Amino acid sequence: MGILLEGKVCLVTGANRGIGKSIVEQFAKEGAIVYANARSEGSIDVSAYSEYKDNIIPVYFDIRDNKLTGEVFAKIWKEHGKLDVLVNNAGIVQDAFVGMIKREMVIPVFETNVFSMIDLIQYAAKVMKRNKRGSIINISSVVGIYGNEGQMVYSASKGAVISSTRSAAKELAPYNIRVNAVAPGMIETDMLKAIDNEKKEKYLSRIATGRFGTPVDIANICVMLASNYTEYMTGQVLEVSGGLSL
Numbered sequence: 001m002g003i004l005l006e007g008k009v010c011l012v013t014g015a016n017r018g019i020g021k022s023i024v025e026q027f028a029k030e031g032a033i034v035y036a037n038a039r040s041e042g043s044i045d046v047s048a049y050s051e052y053k054d055n056i057i058p059v060y061f062d063i064r065d066n067k068l069t070g071e072v073f074a075k076i077w078k079e080h081g082k083l084d085v086l087v088n089n090a091g092i093v094q095d096a097f098v099g100m101i102k103r104e105m106v107i108p109v110f111e112t113n114v115f116s117m118i119d120l121i122q123y124a125a126k127v128m129k130r131n132k133r134g135s136i137i138n139i140s141s142v143v144g145i146y147g148n149e150g151q152m153v154y155s156a157s158k159g160a161v162i163s164s165t166r167s168a169a170k171e172l173a174p175y176n177i178r179v180n181a182v183a184p185g186m187i188e189t190d191m192l193k194a195i196d197n198e199k200k201e202k203y204l205s206r207i208a209t210g211r212f213g214t215p216v217d218i219a220n221i222c223v224m225l226a227s228n229y230t231e232y233m234t235g236q237v238l239e240v241s242g243g244l245s246l
């Protein structure tokens with residue numbers, strides 16, 4: 001087991017699969033106590049984490065439910081008297097070309113990717129302020145920086161993640177709370193599986209390193225941002241895309 005996050009109490013949203021699952025595993029491997037969120041009861045199999053399983057505590061709630069979200073922060077406070085790290089990872093995507101976008105598509109994307117993230121940041125800040133330290137990591141996307149055809153809604157939500165990150169970073173820095181964003185490129189998860197092969201080949205040809213990313217590629221950056229090695233870093237957006245934008 002590593003020691004980069006030894007004794008740190010962390011909360012990771014959307015942790016039953018994809019990038020979130022990998023963040024939980026890498027955090028636990030580095031000695032963190034990880035509250036792993038998922039919305040469907042029983043969808044986190046702690047036994048699959050073998051020797052790190054004792055470090056992982058599943059917490060089932062839909063991040064759009066403000067009341068349940070608040071109860072989980074109260075539980076963490078009661079059990080540990082602190083929260084060191086929050087990773088806002090849970091997210092959804094809805095793709096449609098300009099002219100085909102319906103308000104019914106926009107609302108759930110913003111509710112999940114933006115409104116809930118703002119709620120979680122507020123709850124985390126309240127707890128972290130008491131101990132005058134903390135690291136908040138928001139998962140954005142390269143499309144939140146550069147945009148993408150067919151993704152006006154999703155990219156707008158991920159752009160909002162970046163601007164929220166910068167504003168929260170400015171406001172929370174006096175309390176020694178750091179807020180940074182990670183902007184993944186194309187990562188091999190269920191989200192990528194939804195894209196057809198022809199499009200995938202097109203995207204792959206734009207990636208300088210010639211491969212899609214893995215969830216661990218993103219999780220390792222989150223370990224770094226959660227650790228004390230980045231204590232002087234806040235309000236930043238780290239693109240992790242294998243050189244997609246080069």
Ligand SMILES: NC(=O)c1ccc[n+]([C@@H]2O[C@H](COP(=O)([O-])OP(=O)(O)OC[C@H]3O[C@@H](n4cnc5c(N)ncnc54)[C@H](OP(=O)(O)O)[C@@H]3O)[C@@H](O)[C@H]2O)c1
Pocket residue numbers: 013014015016017018019020037038039040061062063064088089090091092112139140141142183184185186187188189190191192
């Ligand atoms: N994969 C990529 O290429 C890529 C690129 C850039 C950015 N990202 C971002 O990275 C993050 C993780 O993506 P991923 O690829 O790992 O996605 P994924 O495989 O689709 O997983 C998304 C996770 O979010 C959870 N979630 C969604 N809505 C939720 C809610 N209301 N409450 C609690 N959990 C909820 C899902 O839970 P359920 O199982 O219940 O649905 C799932 O665990 C997202 O924010 C995504 O936008 C991904």
